[in-house]
Amino acid sequence: MDWKSIPQEYLVTNVKLCLGGKLSAKTGYLHVKDGKVKAIGDGELSVENVPTFDGNGAVLSPGFIDVHVHFREPGREEKESIHTGSRAAAAGGFTSVVTMPNTLPPVDSAPMITYQFDRARESGLCRVFPTGAISKNQDGESLTEFGDMVAAGAVGFTDDGTPVMNGSLMKYALQYSKMLGIPVTCHAEDTSLAGSGVMHAGSWSAKLGLPGIPRVAEDSMIYRDCELARATGGHLHVAHISTKGAVDTVRRAKADGINVTAEATPHHFTLNHSHCQTFSPMFKMNPPLREEPDVEAVIAGLCDGTIDCIATDHAPHTVMEKELMFDQAPFGIIGLETALAVGITSLVKAGKLDLGKLVYLMTEAAAKIYNLPGGKLEEGTDADFVLFDPEQQWTVLVDEVQSRSRNSPWLGEKLTGRVKATFMGGRNTWLDKDFS
Amino acid sequence: MALSSKDLIGLEHMSQEEITLILDTADAFRAVFDRPVRKVPIMRGKTVVNLFFEPSTRTRISFELAEQRLSADIINFSASSSSLKKGETLRDTAENIAAMKIDMIVMRHSSPGAAQYLADVLDASVINAGDGPHEHPTQGLLDIMTMRHKLGSLDGKKVTIIGDISHSRVARSNIYGLTKLGAEVTLCGPPTMVPGAMEQLGAKVEYDLKKAVRDADVLNILRIQLERQSQMVFPSNREYALMFGIDEDVLRTTKPECFVMHPGPMNREVEISSAVADGPRQVILDQVTNGVAIRMAVIYLLSGGDPGSLAGRG
Numbered sequence: 076m077d078w079k080s081i082p083q084e085y086l087v088t089n090v091k092l093c094l095g096g097k098l099s100a101k102t103g104y105l106h107v108k109d110g111k112v113k114a115i116g117d118g119e120l121s122v123e124n125v126p127t128f129d130g131n132g133a134v135l136s137p138g139f140i141d142v143h144v145h146f147r148e149p150g151r152e153e154k155e156s157i158h159t160g161s162r163a164a165a166a167g168g169f170t171s172v173v174t175m176p177n178t179l180p181p182v183d184s185a186p187m188i189t190y191q192f193d194r195a196r197e198s199g200l201c202r203v204f205p206t207g208a209i210s211k212n213q214d215g216e217s218l219t220e221f222g223d224m225v226a227a228g229a230v231g232f233t234d235d236g237t238p239v240m241n242g243s244l245m246k247y248a249l250q251y252s253k254m255l256g257i258p259v260t261c262h263a264e265d266t267s268l269a270g271s272g273v274m275h276a277g278s279w280s281a282k283l284g285l286p287g288i289p290r291v292a293e294d295s296m297i298y299r300d301c302e303l304a305r306a307t308g309g310h311l312h313v314a315h316i317s318t319k320g321a322v323d324t325v326r327r328a329k330a331d332g333i334n335v336t337a338e339a340t341p342h343h344f345t346l347n348h349s350h351c352q353t354f355s356p357m358f359k360m361n362p363p364l365r366e367e368p369d370v371e372a373v374i375a376g377l378c379d380g381t382i383d384c385i386a387t388d389h390a391p392h393t394v395m396e397k398e399l400m401f402d403q404a405p406f407g408i409i410g411l412e413t414a415l416a417v418g419i420t421s422l423v424k425a426g427k428l429d430l431g432k433l434v435y436l437m438t439e440a441a442a443k444i445y446n447l448p449g450g451k452l453e454e455g456t457d458a459d460f461v462l463f464d465p466e467q468q469w470t471v472l473v474d475e476v477q478s479r480s481r482n483s484p485w486l487g488e489k490l491t492g493r494v495k496a497t498f499m500g501g502r503n504t505w506l507d508k509d510f511s
Numbered sequence: 512m513a514l515s516s517k518d519l520i521g522l523e524h525m526s527q528e529e530i531t532l533i534l535d536t537a538d539a540f541r542a543v544f545d546r547p548v549r550k551v552p553i554m555r556g557k558t559v560v561n562l563f564f565e566p567s568t569r570t571r572i573s574f575e576l577a578e579q580r581l582s583a584d585i586i587n588f589s590a591s592s593s594s595l596k597k598g599e600t601l602r603d604t605a606e607n608i609a610a611m612k613i614d615m616i617v618m619r620h621s622s623p624g625a626a627q628y629l630a631d632v633l634d635a636s637v638i639n640a641g642d643g644p645h646e647h648p649t650q651g652l653l654d655i656m657t658m659r660h661k662l663g664s665l666d667g668k669k670v671t672i673i674g675d676i677s678h679s680r681v682a683r684s685n686i687y688g689l690t691k692l693g694a695e696v697t698l699c700g701p702p703t704m705v706p707g708a709m710e711q712l713g714a715k716v717e718y719d720l721k722k723a724v725r726d727a728d729v730l731n732i733l734r735i736q737l738e739r740q741s742q743m744v745f746p747s748n749r750e751y752a753l754m755f756g757i758d759e760d761v762l763r764t765t766k767p768e769c770f771v772m773h774p775g776p777m778n779r780e781v782e783i784s785s786a787v788a789d790g791p792r793q794v795i796l797d798q799v800t801n802g803v804a805i806r807m808a809v810i811y812l813l814s815g816g817d818p819g820s821l822a823g824r825g
């Protein structure tokens with residue numbers, strides 16, 4: 076059978092199931108009917124008159140969920156649209172993403188949420204769950220209509236990219252969103268401390284003469300926001316945690332029973348500030364790449380549950396923007412298409428955590444943050460799944476990038492772990508070139 | 512021996528031998544200055560572009576003079592880096608230059624790494640005339656040349672650099688060059704301008720000016736950028752002058768032979784008193800003269816000049 080012509084009902088065989096944080100040692104199957112899981116398990120299943128696809132021994136897991144992406148539509152479609160972003164997501168094995176609201180104009184009203192849902196539906200390559208801005212026009216002054224946006228389908232609120240410096244606004248956001256049962260996500264950065272910084276403040280910024288963003292810019296805001304979550308009882312979600320101090324603060328907050336969750340990006344658990352020494356803007360992101368003890372702390376946080384999930388902070392920028400000098404180029408890198416491979420290469424192959432846990436952090440754990448459907452494969456759930464080869468080595472080639480942008484620090488790098496096919500609601504959304 | 516690179520980006524990645532070669536070559540050129548005809552035909556038929564994205568009268572004039580004395584054809588190009596942000600990238604500029612078949616580019620740019628970027632994309636030689644706060648290698652070299660004239664070998668000599676180290680390309684190039692030649696470098700200024708991380712460059716940090724100057728053989732005093740005051744980095748010019756300004760009282764606490772340098776332009780009565788700036792222990796105008804010789808030497812060596820043949824031109 077051909078993977079490209081998927082019928083209403085089919086059986087996937089010869090796969091290793093990776094469910095609930097565990098990779099099965101046995102060969103298993105997945106039976107899909109009408110976009111839903113009909114049956115899943117180890118061993119063999121024979122169903123009469125149902126076409127069968129051979130998984131070629133690949134790992135089959137729930138489709139990945141990225142709770143932090145920037146799809147730039149409306150307004151900055153030259154960087155990424157909801158369609159091209161969805162295409163990149165599918166190529167990376169993702170079936171659901173949570174989009175950040177810092178578009179142009181920002182997503183700060185219910186019609187904007189509806190618009191993004193509509194665009195995603197037209198594309199049909201990935202489930203897109205928008206967040207709304209905390210403040211109107213993301214200007215940090217007054218609350219947006221949380222209730223109306225939630226009714227339209229918003230899954231959370233954040234001023235990602237334009238940190239909330241006003242503590243009072245953050246407090247009200249947490250109080251108000253608690254009533255609605257959804258999280259407020261913080262991009263923790265005291266902008267007055269970050270100043271004109273463009274990389275981590277440390278030995279490399281001193282050498283390179285580039286202005287630094289000190290750890291305390293992040294640490295102090297995470298401390299503030301955890302205390303606001305304690306005071307209000309609201310759900311605080313910490314985006315792209317990057318410092319040892321921030322990980323420690325979240326660990327303590329959780330021990331105190333504060334309703335806080337956190338995510339970490341593949342670049343923050345893999346790269347450090349020394350990569351900036353080439354002055355390549357591919358290593359310019361916010362929060363910046365920190366020092367090795369911070370990288371170790373982020374990994375430790377992922378291992379012990381302080382950090383709940385992995386998210387990419389997929390932040391597309393045009394080739395021209397990323398050809399500017401380091402201090403002038405915009406912050407951010409794309410991450411959807413390399414997330415699995417970077418996770419396998421720098422966590423699993425390095426012996427830091429096992430494959431089952433990595434997949435868990437990219438699926439079930441991510442879904443929990445924003446109460447998303449998906450992340451699990453059981454009888455009756457949507458058939459959102461991915462097949463990948465955890466051993467295949469491949470080189471990240473610029474011509475194969477599915478995002479509209481190309482700003483990845485891993486271009487030309489050899490990574491281990493390759494997505495072979497992605498399915499959303501039983502429909503094929505991505506197929507690797509040699510997989511048929 | 513010759514330089515290993517087609518470019519001069521910074522002193523960080525230069526060997527001691529290369530630095531010494533440039534200094535020796537500059538000494539030979541300096542001798543030419545005392546002749547009635549100060550021009551040599553070494554760069555005849557070659558074109559040098561002075562690409563200044565930041566205004567810098569002194570450095571540009573020094574380079575231009577060096578180029579003229581080597582008989583090069585010169586093109587001056589000035590633009591603000593911010594105009595580049597809108598639309599045209601440095602790559603576009605670089606490709607335009609390459610298409611015009613230029614032999615050498617001298618560039619001043621506000622962004623660290625800009626010179627390296629240009630050098631990587633062009634076949635022509637690139638001389639970094641300052642890339643933001645990163646490096647300013649010809650300034651570092653002319654400072655070292657001036658110190659060498661006064662001190663002989665720099666091995667074991669103590670150099671104290673005073674000022675806004677964290678934003679200074681002059682400081683970085685000084686530190687890299689001086690430590691390669693065996694000098695001990697001490698950095699002094701308020702901690703807001705001299706973060707402890709600067710020790711990573713191989714220098715010592717000392718916040719007490721008295722201690723920093725006591726054993727010094729030379730004080731290199733950096734210009735305080737007065738606009739930094741508005742960024743809460745220091746309280747006032749007055750307080751800076753009181754705590755870190757070099758005046759005759761400070762010089763009384765140094766070794767008597769300790770001398771004073773300043774890359775210019777000076778803020779008199781802020782980082783340096785007029786009495787010191789015009790006094791017997793400064794070598795500031797020497798630095799300016801040496802600057803031309805250093806730039807001649809760098810241009811000469813990067814364009815394939817043979818250092819041995821220079822003596823024969825006597």
Ligand SMILES: [Zn+2]
Binds near residue numbers: 235361
């Ligand atoms: Zn962010």
